[in-house]
Amino acid sequence: MLTSDIERLLNEAKAARKKAFAPYSKFTVGAALITNGGKIYHGCNIENPSLMLSFCAERAALINALVEGEKKFKALAIVSGDKDYCFPCGSCRQMLAEFAPGIEIYLASGTGIKKFFISELLPHQFKKSWKAQLRGQGKQEYLQEKTQREKG
Numbered sequence: 001m002l003t004s005d006i007e008r009l010l011n012e013a014k015a016a017r018k019k020a021f022a023p024y025s026k027f028t029v030g031a032a033l034i035t036n037g038g039k040i041y042h043g044c045n046i047e048n049p050s051l052m053l054s055f056c057a058e059r060a061a062l063i064n065a066l067v068e069g070e071k072k073f074k075a076l077a078i079v080s081g082d083k084d085y086c087f088p089c090g091s092c093r094q095m096l097a098e099f100a101p102g103i104e105i106y107l108a109s110g111t112g113i114k115k116f117f118i119s120e121l122l123p124h125q126f127k128k129s130w131k132a133q134l135r136g137q138g139k140q141e142y143l144q145e146k147t148q149r150e151k152g
């Protein structure tokens with residue numbers, strides 16, 4: 001993406017961050033997701049007193065886009081108020097790998113911008129094919145390998 005497009009997407013993420021609901025952690029995050037068609041979807045983190053129910057900004061943006069029927073994603077920007085980069089958590093990486101496998105991810109910190117592909121952040125995503133392998137041809141090999149691993 002062009003530098004001006006990246007800056008625009010990061011500014012959209014910063015605007016989305018203002019809507020974050022994070023009274024417990026005080027860690028507010030904003031995300032902006034742009035489709036191949038140029039439409040931007042926003043997300044912010046939403047916390048809950050039961051912290052396990054809290055929702056991440058990048059996943060919120062992705063869900064917003066998926067609900068609208070979007071299928072092709074170009075880039076995602078994530079910003080927080082922290083000085084360091086705010087990387088997506090494991091759950092968000094898995095969701096992005098599933099629904100946006102080629103997406104460019106831009107993280108902004110107090111000192112700069114970093115770009116990643118989801119394949120760098122989650123090189124071995126969970127795939128349905130593992131389940132298929134367990135039901136099909138690879139089952140025996142998988143179980144032998146697993147047994148050997150467990151024996152050490």
Ligand SMILES: [Zn+2]
Nearest residue numbers: 056088089092
């Ligand atoms: Zn997350």
